[in-house]
Amino acid sequence: DSGVTQTPKHLITATGQRVTLRCSPRSGDLSVYWYQQSLDQGLQFLIQYYNGEERAKGNILERFSAQQFPDLHSELNLSSLELGDSALYFCASSVEGIPREQYFGPGTRLTVT
Amino acid sequence: QKEVEQDPGPLSVPEGAIVSLNCTYSNSAFQYFMWYRQYSRKGPELLMYTYSSGNKEDGRFTAQVDKSSKYISLFIRDSQPSDSATYLCAMIAPSGTYKYIFGTGTRLKVLA
Numbered sequence: 001d002s003g004v005t006q007t008p009k010h011l012i013t014a015t016g017q018r019v020t021l022r023c024s025p026r027s028g029d030l031s032v033y034w035y036q037q038s039l040d041q042g043l044q045f046l047i048q049y050y051n052g053e054e055r056a057k058g059n060i061l062e063r064f065s066a067q068q069f070p071d072l073h074s075e076l077n078l079s080s081l082e083l084g085d086s087a088l089y090f091c092a093s094s095v096e097g098i099p100r101e102q103y104f105g106p107g108t109r110l111t112v113t
Numbered sequence: 114q115k116e117v118e119q120d121p122g123p124l125s126v127p128e129g130a131i132v133s134l135n136c137t138y139s140n141s142a143f144q145y146f147m148w149y150r151q152y153s154r155k156g157p158e159l160l161m162y163t164y165s166s167g168n169k170e171d172g173r174f175t176a177q178v179d180k181s182s183k184y185i186s187l188f189i190r191d192s193q194p195s196d197s198a199t200y201l202c203a204m205i206a207p208s209g210t211y212k213y214i215f216g217t218g219t220r221l222k223v224l225a
Contacts (some may be wrong), residue, residue, distance in 0.1 A: 002156065002158070004156075042215060042216075042217040042218060043157070043201060043215045043218070044215075045213050045214075045215070055210075056210050056211060056213070057210075058213065088154070090156050090157070092156075098145070098205060098207055098211055098213075099147075099203075099205065099213060100145050100147070100162050100205065101159060101162060102159065103159065104156030104157050104158065105156055106155065106156050107154070107155070107156055109154075
């Protein structure tokens with residue numbers, strides 16, 4: 001158990017809908033990272049927040065957004081969902097502002113039908 | 114050409130073998146190099162990270178970085194069936210807003 005929690009574990013929704021994924025980092029960690037993992041794309045870094053502020057952006061679509069709250073938990077919002085958004089979404093956390101030592105959560109499996 | 118290349122495997126080895134997993138990269142700005150292990154449908158688990166060139170050992174695992182060749186390796190000694198997983202390399206170029214890339218992963222099967 002890494003200490004990073006993610007909810008929900010599974011999510012099934014329809015195209016065009018909007019969903020919110022939630023992540024709680026390990027106690028004491030200030031950074032939260034979001035990743036998408038699909039079979040054909042591998043693990044893709046989406047975005048990082050450090051102590052409430054956006055720190056780095058990867059391959060995040062404009063339809064996706066994230067935020068980190070004062071209690072350091074984070075939410076990833078996915079809107080206008082497409083079939084291709086079906087994937088595992090992982091959250092990770094670290095103490096530092098760069099992902100040298102990060103700990104991953106168990107993931108949320110999103111299925112868009 | 115991808116910035117980070119990793120053979121997807123699968124790589125099958127007998128129990129007790131020494132396993133060598135590798136990644137090559139093209140961007141000389143990468144300074145931090147990580148190896149993650151991922152069991153099926155689970156979150157990746159950090160095994161080791163190294164900074165710049167050299168070797169780092171942790172138990173049965175040794176990470177090696179050759180920046181002149183832009184080549185990194187993870188060696189697993191005395192491999193066990195429980196080592197069967199996908200191994201991902203990752204790299205950070207820490208300049209300004211850093212660049213952070215994962216390899217696609219190598220599937221390893223250790224046969225009992």
